[in-house]
Amino acid sequence: MESFIAFFQDIPSSQRTLILASGVLAFWILEGVVPLFSTEYRRYRHALLNAVFTLTTMVVNFSLAFLIVKAADLTTTMEFGVMHWVPGPLFLQVLLGIMVLDLISAWFIHWIEHKVAWMWKFHLIHHSDTHVDVTTALRHHPGESVFRAVFTILAVFVAGAPIAVVFIYQTFSALFSQFNHANFRIPRALDKALSWIIVTPDMHKAHHHFQQPLTDTNYGNIFSIWDRFFGTFAYVPDPRKLVYGVDTHMDEREHDDVKNLMAIPFQPYRKRPDPPPAEEQDVLKG
Numbered sequence: 638m639e640s641f642i643a644f645f646q647d648i649p650s651s652q653r654t655l656i657l658a659s660g661v662l663a664f665w666i667l668e669g670v671v672p673l674f675s676t677e678y679r680r681y682r683h684a685l686l687n688a689v690f691t692l693t694t695m696v697v698n699f700s701l702a703f704l705i706v707k708a709a710d711l712t713t714t715m716e717f718g719v720m721h722w723v724p725g726p727l728f729l730q731v732l733l734g735i736m737v738l739d740l741i742s743a744w745f746i747h748w749i750e751h752k753v754a755w756m757w758k759f760h761l762i763h764h765s766d767t768h769v770d771v772t773t774a775l776r777h778h779p780g781e782s783v784f785r786a787v788f789t790i791l792a793v794f795v796a797g798a799p800i801a802v803v804f805i806y807q808t809f810s811a812l813f814s815q816f817n818h819a820n821f822r823i824p825r826a827l828d829k830a831l832s833w834i835i836v837t838p839d840m841h842k843a844h845h846h847f848q849q850p851l852t853d854t855n856y857g858n859i860f861s862i863w864d865r866f867f868g869t870f871a872y873v874p875d876p877r878k879l880v881y882g883v884d885t886h887m888d889e890r891e892h893d894d895v896k897n898l899m900a901i902p903f904q905p906y907r908k909r910p911d912p913p914p915a916e917e918q919d920v921l922k923g
Contacts, residue, residue: 638731642731642801645801645804646800653804653807657812664815667821668819672822673876674768674877676820678768683770686895690775690776693782694775694779697782697786701783705786708793708794712796712797718796719737734802734806735809735859738793738796739858741796742789743856743859744857744858745788747856758901759778759780761902762776762778762781763776763778763781764883766881766882766892767881767889769820770818770819770820773845774811774815774818817836817858819838823837828840834862836857836858836860838876839872839876840872841855843871843876845881847881851879855870883909
């Protein structure tokens with residue numbers, strides 16, 4: 638465990654990028670071999686569109702990375718945070734730190750973005766994708782990237798996480814996001830069993846359904862226990878019946894144009910229609 642932590646303590650940005658790029662490539666290949674949905678859409682153009690947001694996310698993350706490093710160094714120096722207050726073996730300490738980081742910098746900020754109207758307008762860009770695949774994990778408005786960075790800093794303080802643990806979490810968080818957005822099919826029984834602990838593809842796909850109430854479920858990224866604990870867990874009977882996108886922005890000219898996507902947070906807010914009656918919903922919360 639010590640060698641694993643030491644590796645991430647000084648891991649170069651180039652190696653982290655290589656790990657994440659390898660994840661995207663692996664899931665991209667799987668999508669072509671065993672797709673969950675038909676891949677009859679312009680995959681390369683779709684990937685290129687989402688890659689634009691990858692670049693803006695990288696700019697934001699690199700710009701604010703020094704604040705995350707400072708926060709991690711400060712908590713270590715002050716011995717502040719959950720990892721310093723709860724004794725235990727190193728493995729459990731690291732797991733605890735990752736769980737706290739996941740709760741605050743993934744689940745909590747995600748839940749807030751769905752509840753605060755002006756923040757939802759930034760997050761909507763991610764949900765507007767009508768062809769969810771591994772590249773959708775990269776599709777975030779730069780404004781949302783700022784929200785996520787701020788809550789990562791908050792999470793580092795609460796967790797008391799040293800920078801090695803932060804890097805471990807961020808690497809696994811990105812890989813899990815690729816995993817649960819990827820358009821590939823895994824055995825239903827395996828997916829359902831894994832969803833008791835981690836966020837699986839079938840579980841997260843429900844979150845990308847174009848209508849509420851499913852849009853407001855399954856906020857987790859690594860651990861599914863947060864959604865189960867807070868009552869936001871859903872598991873659909875057949876994920877192939879899901880319709881991706883957002884009911885207020887289903888026009889392709891809106892969700893398939895970079896300039897418009899960048900501008901959506903500054904456009905007038907569109908109130909989402911009331912959810913259809915339960916008996917009329919094509920998929921139900923499981």
